[in-house]
Amino acid sequence: MDTAQGVSGKRGALARAAGAALKVLGLFLILEPVWMLLPFAGFLYGSVMQIDTLARNPATAWLTHFVLPVLALGWVGPLLVVVGLAVFLVGAGQVYRARIRRSGLVTQGLYRFVRHPQYVALSLFGLGILLTWGRAITFLAFCVMMFVYYYLARSEERNCLRLFGRAYEEYRESTSFILPGDRRLRPLRAYLPRLPLAAPLRVAGAFVATMALCLALLWLIDAAKTAVRTVPYLTATVPLGGAEQPKAAEAPAMASGEAAGVSFVHAGRLAVVRGPYRNAWQTGFAERVLLRLRQSEALGSFLAFLDEPNGDAAIVFCSPYERPDQPGTPGGQAGSGEAGRRGPPADPQGPDRVRLIVLRCRLAAGASVADAFADKGKRQIRGACIAPVDLGRADGEDFVDGQVLRPGPGFPGEERWDFLMQQLAAGAGAGRRRDPGVVVPGLAPRATLVLVKAPILRTRLEPAFAQEILDRLTESETFCRRLRAAGVGEGVVPVAFPTPGPDWYHEHHGTPQISVCVFLVRWRGEEGFEGLFRPGASRPLVAAFFADMEFAIERPKDSITGVRIIGPWRDLEERWRFFLSGL
Numbered sequence: 001m002d003t004a005q006g007v008s009g010k011r012g013a014l015a016r017a018a019g020a021a022l023k024v025l026g027l028f029l030i031l032e033p034v035w036m037l038l039p040f041a042g043f044l045y046g047s048v049m050q051i052d053t054l055a056r057n058p059a060t061a062w063l064t065h066f067v068l069p070v071l072a073l074g075w076v077g078p079l080l081v082v083v084g085l086a087v088f089l090v091g092a093g094q095v096y097r098a099r100i101r102r103s104g105l106v107t108q109g110l111y112r113f114v115r116h117p118q119y120v121a122l123s124l125f126g127l128g129i130l131l132t133w134g135r136a137i138t139f140l141a142f143c144v145m146m147f148v149y150y151y152l153a154r155s156e157e158r159n160c161l162r163l164f165g166r167a168y169e170e171y172r173e174s175t176s177f178i179l180p181g182d183r184r185l186r187p188l189r190a191y192l193p194r195l196p197l198a199a200p201l202r203v204a205g206a207f208v209a210t211m212a213l214c215l216a217l218l219w220l221i222d223a224a225k226t227a228v229r230t231v232p233y234l235t236a237t238v239p240l241g242g243a244e245q246p247k248a249a250e251a252p253a254m255a256s257g258e259a260a261g262v263s264f265v266h267a268g269r270l271a272v273v274r275g276p277y278r279n280a281w282q283t284g285f286a287e288r289v290l291l292r293l294r295q296s297e298a299l300g301s302f303l304a305f306l307d308e309p310n311g312d313a314a315i316v317f318c319s320p321y322e323r324p325d326q327p328g329t330p331g332g333q334a335g336s337g338e339a340g341r342r343g344p345p346a347d348p349q350g351p352d353r354v355r356l357i358v359l360r361c362r363l364a365a366g367a368s369v370a371d372a373f374a375d376k377g378k379r380q381i382r383g384a385c386i387a388p389v390d391l392g393r394a395d396g397e398d399f400v401d402g403q404v405l406r407p408g409p410g411f412p413g414e415e416r417w418d419f420l421m422q423q424l425a426a427g428a429g430a431g432r433r434r435d436p437g438v439v440v441p442g443l444a445p446r447a448t449l450v451l452v453k454a455p456i457l458r459t460r461l462e463p464a465f466a467q468e469i470l471d472r473l474t475e476s477e478t479f480c481r482r483l484r485a486a487g488v489g490e491g492v493v494p495v496a497f498p499t500p501g502p503d504w505y506h507e508h509h510g511t512p513q514i515s516v517c518v519f520l521v522r523w524r525g526e527e528g529f530e531g532l533f534r535p536g537a538s539r540p541l542v543a544a545f546f547a548d549m550e551f552a553i554e555r556p557k558d559s560i561t562g563v564r565i566i567g568p569w570r571d572l573e574e575r576w577r578f579f580l581s582g583l
Contacts, residue, residue, distance in 0.1 A: 061571075061574050061578070062136055063135070063136050063137040063140070064135060064136070064137065064578060065135065065136050065577065065578050065581040066133075066134055066135055066136070066578075066581040066582040067134050067135065067136045067139045067218050067221050067222055067225075067581075068130060068131060068134025068139070068221065068225070069134070069225065069229075069582060069583055070132070070133060070134070070454070070460075070582045070583075071131075071132060071460075072131045072132075072134060073131050076128075076131055077127075077128045077129070077130070077131030077132035077133075078128060078132055079128065080124050080125070080127055080128030080131065081124075081125055081128035081129060081132065082128075083124055083128075084121045084122065084123070084124030084125030084126075084127075084128055085121070085125055086121075087110065087117060087118075087120065087121035087124065088118055088121035088122060088125065090109070090110060090117075091109075091110050091111075091117040091118040091121060092118060094106050094108075094109045094110065094111065095118075104164070104167075105160070105164050105167055105168060105171065107171050107175075111175075112175070113175065113176065113180050114175060114176045114177065114178055114179070114180055115153075115157070115171070115172065115175050115176070115177060115178075116149075116153045116156070116177070116178050119149045119152075119153055119178060120178055120179075122145075122149070123145075123146065123149065123178075126142045126145055126146075127142070129142075130142050136218060139214065139217075139218060140211075140214060140218075143210060143211065143213075143214035144210075144211075146210075147206070147207060147210045149178075150178075151203065153177070153178065157172065222581075226535055229533075229580070229583055230583075231452060231454075231530070231532075231533040231580065231583055232452070232453040232454070232460065232583075233450050233451060233452045233453060233529065234450075234451045234453065234466060234467065234470050235448055235449065235450055235451070235529065236448070236449050236451070236470050236471075236473075236474045237446050237447070237448060237449075237474070238446060238447050238448070238449045238473070238474050238479075238480055238483060238494075239445070239446050239474075239480060240442075240444055240445060240446055240447055240480060240483060240484040240488070240489060241445070241480070241484060252267040252268070252290070252291070252294075253267060254266065254267045254287060254290060254438045254440070255267075255438060256436075256437050256438050257271075257369065257370050258370075259370035259371070259372075259373040259374045260373040260374045261424070261425070262275075262373045262421075262424055263275070264286065264315075264369070264373075265286045265287055265290060265438055266290075266369050267290055268306070269306055269311065269312070269313040269314065269369070270290060270293065270294070270303075270306055270313070270314050270316070271313065271314070271315050271316065271369045272286040272287075272289045272290045272293075272316045272318070273286070273315065273316065273317050273318065273420075273424070274286050274318075275317070275318060275423070275424050275567075276317065276318070276319065276420055276423030276424045276426075277318050277319055277320050277354055277567075278565055278566070278567020279318070279347065279351050279352075279354060279565045279567070280318035280354065281543065281565070281566075281567045282351070282485075282486060282543050282545065282565050283436050283439045283486045283487055283492065283520050283542045283543035284439045284440070284441035284485055284486045284487035285318070285391070285485075285486075286318070287438060287439060287440055287441060287487070288391050288441055288485065289316065289318065289354075289356065289389075289391065290316075291440075292389075292391070292395075292399045293314075293316070293356075293358075294306075295398075295399075296389075296398050296399060296400050297398050298387065298398055298400035298404050299358070299385065299387060299400060299404065302358065302360075302383075302385045302404075302406065303358070305360065312360050312361060312362045312363070312382060313360075313361050313362075313363055313369055313372065313379075314358055314359070314360055314361070315358075315359045315361055315369065315372060316356055316357070316358050316359075317356070317357045317359070317420045318354045318355075318356060319354065319355045319356070319357055319420070319423075320349075320354070320355060321349040321353045321354060321355050321388055322349070322355075347564065347565070350392065350563075351482070351545070351563045351564075351565050352390055352391040352392035352485070353388070353389070353390045353391075353392070353401065354388075354389060354391070355386065355387070355388050355389075356385075356386070356387050356388075356389055357384065357385075357386050357416065357420065358384065358385040358386070358387070359381050359383075359384050359413060359416075359417065360381070360382045360383040360384065360385075361379045361380065361381055361382065362379065362380045362382050363378060363379055364377070364378040364379070367379070381413030381414060381417065382413075383406075383407075383411070383413075384406070384407050384411050384413055384416070385404060385405070385406050386404070386405040386406075386407070387400050387402070387404045387405070388400070388401045388402040388403075389401055391485070392481075436522075436540070436542030436543060437522075437542075439486070439487035439490065439492060439542070440487055440490070441484060441485050441486060441487040442484055442485070442487070443487070443489070443490060444484075444487075444488065444489025444490050445489075446489065447483060447488040447489040447492075447493070447494060448493060448529075449470070449473060449474065449483075449494050449496060450493060450494065450495045450496065450529050450532070451466065451469060451470045451473070451496045451498070452495065452496065452497050452498075452579070453466045454497065454498075454579065454580075454582055454583050459498050466498075468551075469498055469514070469516070469549070471555075472549060472551075472555065472559040472560075473496065473516065473547070473549075473560075475555065475556060475558075475559075476547075476558050476559060476560045477558055478547075478558055478560040478563065479547055479560050482545065482547070482563050483518075486520055486543060486545075488520060491522055491523070491524055492520050492521065492522055492523075492542065493520075493521050493522075493523045493529075493532075494518050494519070494520055494521075495518070495519045495521050495532060496516045496517065496518045496519075497516065497517045497518075497519075497579040498514050498515075498516055499514065499515050499516070499517055499546075499579075500514065500515070513548075513549070513550050513551065513552070514548075514549050514551070515546045515547065515548050515549065516546065516547045516549060517544060517545075517546055517575070517579070518544060518545055518546070518547060519541050519543075519544045519572065519576060520541070520542050520543040520544065521539050521540070521541055521542070522539065522540045522542055523539050533580060541572040541573060541576060543566070543572075544566040544572055544575070545563055545564060545565045545566055546563070546564040546566070547560050547562075547563055548560065548561045548562045548563075548564070549561070
């Protein structure tokens, strides 16, 4: 008997410990908006909650999306948070006062109406958080928390029956369980089927059923939200400084291609690969390199073979300005920069500086540049040239930014080719997207910028704040230069989403510091900009970048403090869906 009681006691202790752990975990996830306001939010998001890790994996990215719009019912969510916290404190005060006074069973005050007012309070608190900041992971945590609360309440009632006996049994018969008035539903329990299963199996089955219902609700809410969603946005004309009547004939005839998973742009026998460096995936980047290669005096002698009829081909890879030690897409991991930063870290060399690796290849008879990637036997590397360049230099200047290295006959061309292809494969494996097609930069005189008033709350609650973001962007020479370099205006529309800036603490507690995630979208605009946000709309996302903005800089000075390019590792469609999910 003693042994049985000891085992039962151990099981009860383990059950209480497990319930407490789940309770703490649920509260931790539910309180996500609170953690966001703290100075160590970056540590919690990057090291503890692993939000960026979830977002990068297609199987888990949906957990970071919003199943309910931010502030779904206006200020009802924050009000429920306040009410829930107040009710919890009142209920806790009654319990601890009774313990101090040793007055026994608490049956007055809030406990006169329900037997577990503190769980009611925490449920209201969690519901308020959900209506305020309703991520899918928060919704799941709320359902888990409700499930745990139910079984904790049942366990506490068994303990109270053991401690107070008949007094608690009479109290239980005269009061509701959790919801006021739910005791009137007790007769229905006689009609509910009871499976002849052991308690652990019943609990496990109930948990599975609860999670299934939760996932079904997630799907239904998301489908309904998407069907009725309207996207608030502002538009403005951005001066790009291009020619009023662009002459495409002045540029060499370029075409895009793809072979063996390698995307490139080429003109004749000169091809520039989109990558492996993340900046080289930006729309217009490879095109800018191709346009300026033949204009460079420093590279002219090496590339002279391109003027020979039926000569060799030049294949150019865009590598980091400083040589990496191992394959991979440099800077391609979100959250690997400063604590709290969203998206890729800033490039210390800037978005326009890159190291070009130019390989002179002899192609087999009848072979094309695409064949050089698809079939190693159809190309022979005959020489190489390595040059650091700065595409930010004025068009009349040579863009070579340093010493040009021309390795001798012992240059390991095939080894370097394999290394670069490994880098391309690493970037592709982390989120490859289709080739954006040729986008010649610097032709359009102006472009229309679309600023979505989300997901930062102030952009929705304060129209003047959203307008100031738009004004600062259109006034920024850094921003306009980036759009011009990306080739916007020729069927490519920039769509900007304001997000929390690199320093989250200042964004919430002081002078705003935000980042703007700018998507470059192929869109002709026949349906108006509303069509951009319709489910299933044909609007390919070809590139994206972050522009960090510091509101402490007074206008008319440039508010953009840095630009961070999003490389091929990130699924642009997933990020786009995430931003829209909060509406």
